[in-house]
Amino acid sequence: MNIEQLKYPVGKYNVPQTITQDHINEWIEEVEQFPLIFGDFANQLSDVELNTPYREGGWNGKQVIHHVVDSHMNAYIRTKLALTEDRPTISSYNEALWAEMSDVEEIDISVSLHLLEGLHRRWVSILKAMANDDLKRVYVHPEYGREYPLDEVIGLYAWHGRHHLGHLKLIKSA
Numbered sequence: 001m002n003i004e005q006l007k008y009p010v011g012k013y014n015v016p017q018t019i020t021q022d023h024i025n026e027w028i029e030e031v032e033q034f035p036l037i038f039g040d041f042a043n044q045l046s047d048v049e050l051n052t053p054y055r056e057g058g059w060n061g062k063q064v065i066h067h068v069v070d071s072h073m074n075a076y077i078r079t080k081l082a083l084t085e086d087r088p089t090i091s092s093y094n095e096a097l098w099a100e101m102s103d104v105e106e107i108d109i110s111v112s113l114h115l116l117e118g119l120h121r122r123w124v125s126i127l128k129a130m131a132n133d134d135l136k137r138v139y140v141h142p143e144y145g146r147e148y149p150l151d152e153v154i155g156l157y158a159w160h161g162r163h164h165l166g167h168l169k170l171i172k173s174a
Contacts, residue, residue, distance in 0.1 A: 003055070006054065006055035006058070006170065007055070007058075008163065008166075009163070009166030009167060009169065009170055010159070010162045010163050010166045013155070013156055013159040013160075013163075015152050015155065015156075016155070019135075019151045019152065019155065023151075023155060024135065024151060024154060026158075027154045027155050027157075027158040028124060028127045028128060028154060030158040030161065030162075031120060031123065031124055031127065031154065031157060031158055031161070032120065032124045034116075034120060034158075034161040035113070035116045035117040035119075035120045036117075037165065038065075038068065038113075038116065038161060038164075038165055038168075039113040039116065039117070041165060041168055041169070041172075042061070042065050042109055042113060042168060043109075043110075043113070044172065045061050045168065045171065045172065049061050049171050049172060050062045050065075050109065052171050052174065053171075054167040054168070054170040054171050054174075055170070058167070059099055059167070060171075061109075061168060061171050062104060062105070062109060063099040063100075063104055064164050064167050064168060064171075065109045065112055065113070065168075066099070066103070066104040066107070066109070066112050067095060067098070067099050067104075067164070068112075068116065068160070068161065068164050069112040069113075069115050069116050069119070070093075070095070070098050071095070071157075071160060072116065072119055072120070072123070072157065072160075072161075073115075073119060074090075074093065075123070075153065075157050075160075076119055076122065076123045076126075077090075078090045078139050078148075078153070079123065079126060079127070079150060079153065080126065081139055082137045082138060082139040082148075082150055082153075083126070083130070083134060083137055083150070087138055087139070087140055087147065088139050088140065089139070089140045089141075089142055090139045090140065090141060090142070091142075092141065092142055092143040127154060130150065134150065135149065135150050135151040135154075136149050136150070136151065137149070137150050138150070139153075
């Protein structure tokens with residue numbers, strides 16, 4: 001397996017040229033189901049696997065699991081900002097440094113998996129309540145200097161879950 005396949009086990013995220021309501025419905029369903037699927041798989045990992053990186057120079061299983069929660073918390077907050085403010089500029093964060101903080105090493109993955117469940121319940125409630133106009137609301141990412149419409153963001157985070165589940169599968173299959 002080459003480095004690109006290890007980095008992106010489900011491929012890179014590609015935004016459809018036209019995002020349809022079918023896309024939105026599928027993505028919301030995926031975001032809704034993700035905590036159960038991810039948690040079931042994560043709980044199958046041994047302590048050795050939790051401390052094994054999915055590739056040389058990559059994160060270990062614990063880091064991947066805690067990262068997903070950090071990332072999805074940010075996505076939830078960014079969604080709420082975009083729905084309540086006009087083109088908010090969101091805060092970026094250094095994912096690599098967050099993955100090395102003490103909570104990632106010291107806190108059992110069950111804490112993050114429970115947090116992910118509750119977070120996604122709240123996030124999905126908002127996503128399902130969004131009107132078509134809401135889907136076109138945007139936030140601005142300062143690091144990338146572009147607007148992110150919420151319809152695209154929903155697809156991005158459906159992919160993000162598959163992406164990191166793919167990393168855990170790489171660890172399990174090693």
